[in-house]
Amino acid sequence: MxxxxxxxxxxxxxxxxxxxxxxxxxxxxxxxxxxxxxxxxxxxxxxxxxxxxxxxxxxxxxxxxxxxxxxxxxxxxxxxxxxxxxxxxxxxxxxxxxxxxxxxxxxxxxxxxxxxxxxxxxxxxxxxxxxxxxxxxxxxxxxxxxxxxxxxxxxxxxxxxxxxxxxLPPKLTSRTDGYKLALVGTIRDEIVPVHDLALYLMENYGGKLFAGDDSFPEQLPAEEQLLWFALKRKFLAKGGEPDLNRAVMALLHEFRQGRLGRISLEQPPTAGSVY
Ligand SMILES: Nc1nc2c(ncn2[C@@H]2O[C@H](COP(=O)(O)OP(=O)(O)OP(=O)(O)O)[C@@H](O)[C@H]2O)c(=O)[nH]1
Ligand SMILES: [Mg+2]
Known part of the structure; x- marks a missing residue:
């Protein structure tokens, strides 16, 4: 990445x-x-x-x-x-x-x-x-x-x-900070590759985003989950295979619009950990 x-x-x-x-x-x-x-x-x-x-x-x-x-x-x-x-x-x-x-x-x-x-x-x-x-x-x-x-x-x-x-410019203290900031739209997509961003979203929050959907493959890697999303939405390329680019864009767009539910990307630090 x-x-x-x-x-x-x-x-x-x-x-x-x-x-x-x-x-x-x-x-x-x-x-x-x-x-x-x-x-x-x-x-x-x-x-x-x-x-x-x-x-x-x-x-x-x-x-x-x-x-x-x-x-x-x-x-x-x-x-x-x-x-x-x-x-x-x-x-x-x-x-x-x-x-x-x-x-x-x-x-x-x-x-x-x-x-x-x-x-x-x-x-x-x-x-x-x-x-x-x-x-x-x-x-x-x-x-x-x-x-x-x-x-x-x-x-x-x-x-x-x-x-x-x-x-104030956003302060990126870690790569995950960058992903989170890009997901909520505070840094532009050119800075973080959208495909990586969609994978990050799936990997860390997929279970929450699609909690109501029994067909969500929670145990599979994020790439597979993205494929699942493409097929679910019938995003197909010319040859009939899943259109991943479209899936990436749709996932990010719908997340940012709040259409996938109310999702927090950070939890408060637990007692004893530093802020
Ligand atoms: N859903 C939702 N959208 C909001 C809320 N507050 C602001 N927005 C939207 O977020 C976007 C950015 O809001 P702005 O008020 O322009 O943010 P800003 O911090 O002044 O942005 P810059 O001046 O570009 O740095 C706009 O599309 C707003 O409509 C909120 O509480 N909920
Ligand atoms: Mg402003």
Whole structure:
């Protein structure tokens, strides 16, 4: 299998920009994908944040397994990381963010403007969340001073929210991180070969994806499972043999659309293991 490459220059630049931005913020809202709460977190953020408070959003909760998301909620609470499960598409859970945000400032001088910003890796739903968060009552205020021109503050519910989210590149600490990120659509398919990706999905999550189907060959290798999928869907090439390319594309597409059910790709680490 091909190695996944990332460009260190991108990270250095993103880190610089975020560090600059953080000077103006009192609280950061970090959007993650509920299906991969760890792989969708760029660990460099911890270092950039220092002591600044952060709220983690588990977005796209509608695509994740609710039971696993519940386990993540417990895990984050144990780490003392404030977490909110949301759906940036329909707005579910969004309102709770304000309460959790206000709780970060209990004991602070009242009446003081608290500034917050949204950050995350590509495609996790930063813009959707921001739109939902601000709703219609939001009013634009001044521009952000300094280097980050073009950004504006929006006054809402006693906060000032930066109108543009901060973008962090995904951090690939392992090959499986790369697969997971590609499966949820945060890194492009050109970076990870689609055939490998489909095999990875089958091998690790096939049993869950096709749990309701007695004909799924759970004991067979992923290649065979992919063949099974092609035949099941009647994806046949000209000679009548299974069309694997079509099977690969259909499997990935349907998974990403959530059409194969609500599947989480990561479980919380068990007690004692490191995060
Ligand atoms: N099913 C589902 N889809 C979502 C949710 N939130 C966002 N999306 C979809 O995910 C895609 C990416 O959402 P965006 O809000 O554009 O994500 P982003 O992080 O701003 O993306 P970039 O700016 O490209 O990095 C869009 O197609 C959204 O409709 C969610 O909670 N559930
Ligand atoms: Mg966006």
């Amino acid at each position: 091909q190695e996944i490459q990332w460009f260190p220059g991108h990270m250095a630049k993103a880190k610089r920009q975020l560090t600059e931005l953080l000077r103006y913020l009192d609280l950061l809202i970090e959007v993650r994908d509920a299906r991969i709460p760890i792989a969708s977190h760029n660990r460099d953020l911890d270092e950039i944040l220092g002591k600044k408070p952060v709220i983690v959003l588990l977005n796209k909760m509608d695509l994740a397994d609710p039971e696993v998301t519940g386990a993540w909620r417990v895990w984050f609470a144990a780490q003392k990381i404030p977490v909110v499960e949301v759906n940036g598409k329909n707005g579910r859970g969004i309102e709770a963010i304000w309460k959790v945000a206000a709780a970060q400032f209990v004991g602070n001088r009242s009446g003081q403007i608290k500034r917050l910003g949204v950050v995350g890796i590509p495609n996790v739903g930063k813009s959707s969340v921001l739109n939902r968060l601000l709703g219609r009552g939001a009013a634009r205020t001044g521009n952000l001073p300094g280097v980050t021109r073009g950004k504006q503050w929006i006054k809402y519910k006693g906060f000032e929210v930066l109108d543009t989210p901060g973008l």
